[in-house]
Every structure is written in C-alpha cells, then in structure tokens.
Amino acid sequence: xNSKPYSIGIDIGGTNTVFGIVDRNGKVIAKNSIxxxxxxxxxxxxxxxxxxxxxxxxxxxxxxxxxxxGIGAPGANYHTGEIVNAANLNWGExxxxxxxxxxxxxxxxxxxxxxxxxxxxxxxVYGAAKGxxxxxxxxxxxxxxxxxxxxxxxxxxxxxLAGELGHVVVDKKGRSCGCGRKGCLETYCSSTGMVRTAxxxxxxxxxxxxxxxxxxxxxxxxxxxxxxVKGDKLANEIFEFTGKMLGEALADFTAFSSPEAFILFGGLxxxxxxxxxxxxxxxxxxxxxxxxxxxxxxxxxxxxxxxAVLGASALAWESENN
Amino acid sequence: xNSKPYSIGIDIGGTNTVFGIVDRNGKVIAKNSIxxxxxxxxxxxxxxxxxxxxxxxxxxxxxxxxxxxGIGAPGANYHTGEIVNAANLNWGExxxxxxxxxxxxxxxxxxxxxxxxxxxxxxxVYGAAKGxxxxxxxxxxxxxxxxxxxxxxxxxxxxxLAGELGHVVVDKKGRSCGCGRKGCLETYCSSTGMVRTAxxxxxxxxxxxxxxxxxxxxxxxxxxxxxxVKGDKLANEIFEFTGKMLGEALADFTAFSSPEAFILFGGLxxxxxxxxxxxxxxxxxxxxxxxxxxxxxxxxxxxxxxxAVLGASALAWESENN
Numbered sequence: 001x002n003s004k005p006y007s008i009g010i011d012i013g014g015t016n017t018v019f020g021i022v023d024r025n026g027k028v029i030a031k032n033s034i035x036x037x038x039x040x041x042x043x044x045x046x047x048x049x050x051x052x053x054x055x056x057x058x059x060x061x062x063x064x065x066x067x068x069x070g071i072g073a074p075g076a077n078y079h080t081g082e083i084v085n086a087a088n089l090n091w092g093e094x095x096x097x098x099x100x101x102x103x104x105x106x107x108x109x110x111x112x113x114x115x116x117x118x119x120x121x122x123x124x125v126y127g128a129a130k131g132x133x134x135x136x137x138x139x140x141x142x143x144x145x146x147x148x149x150x151x152x153x154x155x156x157x158x159x160x161l162a163g164e165l166g167h168v169v170v171d172k173k174g175r176s177c178g179c180g181r182k183g184c185l186e187t188y189c190s191s192t193g194m195v196r197t198a199x200x201x202x203x204x205x206x207x208x209x210x211x212x213x214x215x216x217x218x219x220x221x222x223x224x225x226x227x228x229v230k231g232d233k234l235a236n237e238i239f240e241f242t243g244k245m246l247g248e249a250l251a252d253f254t255a256f257s258s259p260e261a262f263i264l265f266g267g268l269x270x271x272x273x274x275x276x277x278x279x280x281x282x283x284x285x286x287x288x289x290x291x292x293x294x295x296x297x298x299x300x301x302x303x304x305x306x307x308a309v310l311g312a313s314a315l316a317w318e319s320e321n322n
Numbered sequence: 323x324n325s326k327p328y329s330i331g332i333d334i335g336g337t338n339t340v341f342g343i344v345d346r347n348g349k350v351i352a353k354n355s356i357x358x359x360x361x362x363x364x365x366x367x368x369x370x371x372x373x374x375x376x377x378x379x380x381x382x383x384x385x386x387x388x389x390x391x392g393i394g395a396p397g398a399n400y401h402t403g404e405i406v407n408a409a410n411l412n413w414g415e416x417x418x419x420x421x422x423x424x425x426x427x428x429x430x431x432x433x434x435x436x437x438x439x440x441x442x443x444x445x446x447v448y449g450a451a452k453g454x455x456x457x458x459x460x461x462x463x464x465x466x467x468x469x470x471x472x473x474x475x476x477x478x479x480x481x482x483l484a485g486e487l488g489h490v491v492v493d494k495k496g497r498s499c500g501c502g503r504k505g506c507l508e509t510y511c512s513s514t515g516m517v518r519t520a521x522x523x524x525x526x527x528x529x530x531x532x533x534x535x536x537x538x539x540x541x542x543x544x545x546x547x548x549x550x551v552k553g554d555k556l557a558n559e560i561f562e563f564t565g566k567m568l569g570e571a572l573a574d575f576t577a578f579s580s581p582e583a584f585i586l587f588g589g590l591x592x593x594x595x596x597x598x599x600x601x602x603x604x605x606x607x608x609x610x611x612x613x614x615x616x617x618x619x620x621x622x623x624x625x626x627x628x629x630a631v632l633g634a635s636a637l638a639w640e641s642e643n644n
Contacts, residue, residue, distance in 0.1 A: 084612075134480040148578060150484075153473045157580025158456040159616055162472075164577040167610045172493075172570070179610055248494070255486040256470060256578050258479025288489045288501055290406075294481055 004067040008053065008108075009313030010101075011115065012036055012073035014089075017045075019053055020306070021062050022313035026126030028306045030060045042091040042100070050104050068109035069101060070315030072118030072308060079160035081112055109319040115139075115308065117154055117163060119265055119300075120147025121318070122311030124154075128263050128301040135259045137300075138165065138250070140268035140275075144186035144193075150257050166190070170249055188245040191221035191268055197238050198224055209234035225271050239271065243278025250279070251286035254295055265300035265307065272299075326389040330375065330430075331635030332423075333437065334358055334395035336411075339367075341375055342628070343384050344635035348448030350628045352382045364413040364422070372426050390431035391423060392637030394440030394630060401482035403434055431641040437461075437630065439476055439485060441587055441622075442469025443640070444633030446476075450585050450623045457581045459622075460487065460572070462590035462597075466508035466515075472579050488512070492571055510567040513543035513590055519560050520546055531556035547593050561593065565600025572601070573608035576617055587622035587629065594621075 006029065010019040013036060020031030034052050039045040057063055075084045081098030083091065102110040113121070120137040123129040129137070133152040139145035144166030148155040155162045166186035167179055174183025175196060187193050198211060198219050210227045211219060211234060227235035250262050268275060280297050302310055328351065332341040335358060342353030356374050361367040379385055397406045403420030405413065424432040435443070442459040445451040451459070455474040461467035466488030470477040477484045488508035489501055496505025497518060509515050520533060520541050532549045533541060533556060549557035572584050590597060602619050609617075624632055 132480075134477075134484075148472075150470075150472050150477045150479075151475045153475075155472045155579050157472075158454075158582035159580050159613070161612050162456075162578060162580035164610060164612070168574045168577050169570070169608070181608070181610070248491070252490045253578075255490050256484060256575075257477050258481050258484035260480035286491070286503070288486060288503070290483050290486070291481070 004065050006062050006065050007067050007313045007316035008069040009118075009309040009311065009316070010049070010053075010069060010071045011118070011308035011312050012071065013115075013308070014074070017049060018309050019049070019056070020309040020313065021056060021060055021066075022310060024317070026122075026310055028309060029062070030056050031306070031309055032056055036089065039090075042095060042097075045091075046100060046104055053105075066108060068111065068316035068319040069105060070118065070121075070312040070319075071097065071101065071110065071112040072115040072312040072315075073097070073112065074115055076112040076114050077160040078111070078113040078117070078154075078156045081110070083112070109316070111315040111319050113154070113156070113160075113315060114145075115311075116145030117147045117156070118311035118315060119145070119302075119307055120149060120154060120163075120311070121314035122302055122307060123263050123265070123300060124149055125314035125317060126302065126310055128298045129261065132260050134257055135261045135263060136165075136253060136257070137263045137265060138246075139266040140190060140246075140264060141266040142191055144190045145266075148257060149259075165249075165253065168249065168252075170245060185245070185249050189242055189249070194221045194224055194238055194242050194268070195219055197241055198235075201234055201237060201241075205234070207234045211235060221268060225274065228271075228274050236274070239274045240278045243275050244282040246275075247279040247282025247284075248286045250283050250295075250297070251288070251291075254291050255288060258291060259295050261296040261298050263298050263300050265302070265304075267304075269299050326387050328384050328387050329389050329635040329638035330391040331440075331631040331633065331638070332371070332375075332391060332393045333440070333630035333634050334393065335437075335630070336396070339371060340631050341371070341378070342631040342635065343378060343382055343388075344632060346639070348444075348632055350631060351384070352378050353628070353631055354378055358411065361412075364408075364417060364419075367413075368422060368426055375427075388430060390433065390638035390641040391427060392440065392443075392634040392641075393419065393423065393432065393434040394437040394634040394637070395419070395434065396437055398434040398436050399482040400433070400435040400439070400476075400478045403432070405434070431638070433637040433641050435476070435478070435482075435637060436467075437633075438467030439469045439478070440633035440637060441467070441624075441629055442471060442476060442485075442633070443636035444624055444629060445585050445587070445622060446471055447636035447639060448624065448632055450620050451583065454582050456579055457583045457585060458487075458575060458579070459585045459587060460568075462512060462568075462586060462588040464513055466512045467588075470579060471581075487571075487575065490571065490574075492567060507567070507571050511564055511571070516543045516546055516560055516564050516590070517541055519563055520557075523556055523559060523563075527556070529556045533557060543590060547596065550593075550596050558596070561596045562600045565597050566604040568597075569601040569604025569606075570608045572605050572617075572619070573610070573613075576613050577610060580613060581617050583618040583620050585620050585622050587624070587626075589626070591621050
C-alpha cells in the first residue's frame with residue numbers, strides 16, 4: 001500500500017488547463033492554471049505545464065509525496081492513454097499524452113480519461129456518490145456529458161469511449177445535432193439546448209415574455225433562468241420542457257444499470273429546483289414500475305470551481321491499486 | 323481453487339423447469355425437466371425437483387462433484403436471492419429461493435438471476451462472448467430480454483434488476499406495452515411485436531400477401547418468416563421494420579457501455595439474415611461516429627435447447643470465486 005498523501009489533477013479545457021494538488025479527503029491543497037492554446041506544439045505546452053506544476057509542488061512541500069497524475073481532457077481514452085482527435089488543439093491526430101506526461105514527470109503513473117468520466121470519478125471518490133457502486137453522473141453544461149459506474153468501476157467500454165449519453169437519440173425526428181444525427185439528448189438538455197427551446201417557444205407562441213426584449217440570437221440559458229425566477233411564464237415553460245426531456249431520458253437509462261442515483265452536475269444545475277423539480281416529476285412518471293421510488297436524483301456536492309481538478313485527481317488514486 | 327468438475331443449472335420457466343449437470347467446457351452431461359406449476363406450494367415443487375435432480379446426479383456419478391447450483395427465473399434477484407412477484411407461480415410475493423434450494427441440497431452454494439442475465443452468463447462462460455469483458459446480450463423471444471456485461475462483470479445494478487432493455491422507450495407515442503407505458507422496444511422487437519407489425523401493415527396497405535390468407539388474430543412470427551423466405555414482399559417489410567427498430571436501439575445502447583459486441587439470442591434469430599441484415603444496416607447508419615465499425619452484431623452460439631440450462635449453470639462457476 002502506497003501511503004503518499006497527494007495526487008495531481010490536471011483538467012485540460014479548450015481555453016485553460018487547470019491543475020492542482022489534492023489530498024485523500026478531496027481537499028485542493030493548491031491549484032493554478034496555464035493557457036491550453038497558443039503553443040507551437042504539445043512539447044512546448046508540456047514544458048510550460050511542467051514548470052508551473054513543479055513550482056506548485058515545491059511551494060507546497062509536496063515533492064516525493066505524489067502518488068500519481070490524473071488527466072481529464074475531451075477525447076482522452078483511458079485504455080490507450082491517448083487524446084483522440086487532438087487536432088483542434090494543434091496536437092496531432094492521436095497524442096499519447098499519458099506516456100508523454102509520465103516521462104516528463106520522472107515516471108509518475110499517469111491516468112487519463114475524458115472530462116465527464118473524470119468528474120464521475122471525482123463524485124465517487126470525494127462527492128455525492130461516495131460509497132456508491134452503481135450510479136450515473138450527468139454533466140449539464142454547453143453539452144451533456146456523462147459517466148456510468150457499475151459494480152464500483154467506471155464503465156469505459158471496449159474502446160474506452162463509453163458513456164456518451166448526450167448522444168442517445170430521444171426523438172428520431174428531433175433537432176439536428178452537431179454529431180450529424182437527429183434528436184440527441186444534448187440538443188434538449190444542455191445550455192445550448194435550452195436556448196434552442198427558448199427560440200422555438202418564442203417563435204411558436206405569442207405569449208408575453210421578458211425574453212422578447214432580448215435579441216433572439218443572443219439569448220443565454222442565464223437569461224432564461226433570470227426570467228424564470230422573476231416568474232416569467234414562458235421561461236418557466238422552458239425549464240419544464242428541459243426537465244421533462246431529461247427526466248424521461250433518465251428513466252430509460254435506469255433500464256441499463258439500475259443505478260442507486262443519478263448525480264447532476266454542471267452550470268445548468270445552478271438553476272436548482274427550476275430544473276430539478278420537472279426532471280424528478282417526469283422521471284417518476286416515466287419509470288418502469290419495477291424501479292419506482294428507487295433511483296435518487298441528486299445534485300453534485302463538488303465545488304464547481306474545483307470539480308474538474310478533483311475529478312482528474314481521483315483517477316490517480318485508482319492507479320495505486322493497479 | 324475448487325476443482326469439482328460439474329455445476330448444476332436450473333431454468334425455471336412458466337411451464338417447465340429444466341435442469342442439467344454441466345461440465346467446465348459447457349457440455350451438458352445430463353438433463354431432465356419437471357412441470358413448474360400444479361403443486362400446492364413451493365415446498366412440494368422443491369421436493370419433486372430435489373428428487374429428480376438427485377436421481378440425475380446419482381445416475382451420472384456426480385455426487386460430491388458439484389461446485390454449486392445456478393438458477394435462472396423471471397423476476398429472480400441476484401442480490402437478495404429472491405424471486406420477486408412469484409405470485410403468478412403461486413409461490414407468494416417474495417420467495418427466498420436461493421436460501422431454500424441451498425438448504426434442500428445440503429448447503430451447496432446457490433446463485434439466482436433472471437433468465438436473460440443467466441443466458442448472458444452462459445454466453446460469456448461458454449458461448450460467442452467467451453473472453454469478452456464488455457458486451458450486451460439481447461434475447462428476442464416472446465418479449466425482449468437483455469443482459470449487460472461491463473468490465474467482465476454482469477451489471478446487476480443497485481437493486482439487482484438492471485438490464486431491462488426491452489423496456490427502453492423507442493417511440494414516446496408508440497405502441498402500448500404490458501408495462502403500462504408506450505413505445506417500449508419489446509413492443510416492436512419480439513415475436514409478439516412482429517405480429518403487431520404484421521397486423522398494422524396488413525390493415526394500412528392493400529399490398530397482396532400470403533399472410534392475408536391467415537386469420538389476423540392467429541398470425542405468428544413463424545408465419546411471417548415462412549412468407550418472407552418465399553419472397554412475400556409484405557412479410558419482408560415486417561422484417562425490415564423490425565430490424566430497423568432493433569438496429570437503431572442497439573446504436574443508442576452503444577453510447578452506454580461501448581460494447582465489443584451485441585449477441586442476439588432467442589427464437590426470432592432462427593430467421594437469420596432476414597432480421598440480421600436490416601438490423602446491421604440500421605445499426606451502422608444510426609451509430610454515433612466515434613463508434614463506427616466497432617461493435618459487432620453476432621448471433622449466439624449456444625444451442626437453444628441447452629441455452630437456458632447452460633446459462634443458469636454458468637452462474638454457479640462464479641460462486642467458487644466469491
């Protein structure tokens with residue numbers, strides 16, 4: 001049993017890379033960030049990351065006390081340790097990031113997965129799903145991300161790319177999705193999905209709404225939230241519809257792995273009961289009878305600012321058991 | 323490591339209970355059956371089962387060579403060892419069958435699960451999924467049963483009732499299902515679903531078909547098959563539609579656990595390519611791009627006559643690792 005007290009979490013976002021030192025209780029001892037883009041190649045980015053992280057480790061007297069590094073990044077594959085389609089970061093087609101980072105950090109174990117799976121691990125190790133063996137994490141942000149835990153293990157699947165529940169089709173004749181298909185869940189249940197719902201409702205009805213004072217091309221999910229808390233009927237309908245689509249989908253997801261709970265995470269959850277209540281209602285109404293009153297719908301307990309780093313760091317603890 | 327060479331599989335169906343002695347290679351050494359119904363209570367049923375099974379064990383010199391007993395039964399819960407809603411078998415509400423059978427058989431380990439999960443274990447231990455860590459089994463019979471394997475383990479879920487993919491809603495405004503909801507997958511993809519499709523197509527079109535010679539209330543999926551192999555256009559449309567619904571659903575299922583393969587099993591698979599080809603076509607067309615050309619769609623290699631007993635027996639091998 002390794003008894004080093006810290007792990008490193010690195011969350012590689014499209015704009016910033018946030019990294020931190022985390023203890024076994026999920027306390028972020030220290031964190032910092034660098035820009036993700038603007039380097040000639042991955043090597044230059046890694047040089048900057050290495051320098052900044054080494055500085056942080058020294059400042060907090062953590063040298064020799066790190067069990068491993070966990071990295072969350074879009075398109076990262078747990079099995080291969082690669083980022084697939086890293087081209088939009090100018091890092092080539094398939095980047096063997098786990099190997100490169102481990103080499104740079106003197107052979108520390110490095111585990112990678114996509115950002116949604118990392119958040120799921122964070123929830124299991126430090127958050128609302130602590131002690132749960134079967135749960136699903138749903139991240140409601142710009143898109144809809146997800147992670148599935150079954151028998152106490154993250155479901156990575158045969159190719160390492162499992163858990164893309166944002167792309168389950170909930171309406172075959174529904175909205176066009178960026179993936180090229182129609183009716184994917186994330187075209188309804190995400191901040192961009194809510195904005196699409198807003199535009200559709202504003203066009204199809206004559207109902208008065210403060211949202212009509214905003215240029216339809218510039219409406220955000222925050223605008224919808226602000227209107228809804230002020231009692232705007234149309235804004236509330238947008239939340240009702242979003243929650244209905246989400247609750248119905250969660251009911252279907254239950255048939256797969258009969259989770260103890262769904263943990264909802266991400267920017268959209270700042271709306272609290274506005275989204276949660278219609279979600280729970282549709283969920284219970286739509287659930288197969290054998291599952292009634294069983295799976296809980298919970299909101300993440302992870303601090304959203306720290307969530308990504310915590311999730312990535314949670315991966316590193318797993319490496320000491322392998 | 324236990325080195326006893328045999329396990330016992332018991333498949334409790336609504337009409338017959340089939341049981342057999344199985345070796346580690348999946349060879350059914352001997353099997354027999356008794357009626358499931360017609361006893362005053364479970365104790366009387368168990369007495370008859372015990373007598374018949376003990377006779378089989380003695381005849382095949384298997385005394386003291388049995389590692390354990392696996393039972394597959396509708397509504398059986400792996401975690402609790404109970405059959406839930408056993409009322410339609412006149413066995414009460416919740417029957418602690420694992421405990422009762424173990425006691426009757428001198429304390430042999432007894433593992434239970436529903437029939438679809440048992441078939442899934444059979445496929446993993448002896449069949450087409452041998453060596454696979456991530457796959458899904460879909461059983462196409464009167465209804466649609468399923469079992470999900472992830473990280474090499476059957477997904478039982480928090481309550482032991484995971485894997486009810488027949489009740490994933492594929493059309494919210496679709497066909498009424500026996501579960502009280504609408505549009506469940508098994509109302510389309512099962513022998514009863516195919517018969518419903520046949521009736522719908524016969525009513526909604528004027529297309530000539532040999533199926534019009536049969537009383538619509540008496541059409542079976544076998545009639546549809548017989549017509550289709552003779553080139554009947556409407557019968558072929560029924561298979562096309564069934565395959566399309568199934569392939570689209572499997573594509574959605576892939577987003578959960580990114581399986582190495584879907585294994586199709588059950589009476590409907592006797593139709594071979596008639597169902598398989600449209601299923602594969604719809605599957606590839608509907609799949610999220612990251613999964614293209616990855617999951618295989620395979621037909622079970624288990625002998626259908628032995629499948630249920632093999633599946634149940636596969637559960638018993640697992641018990642020696644616990």
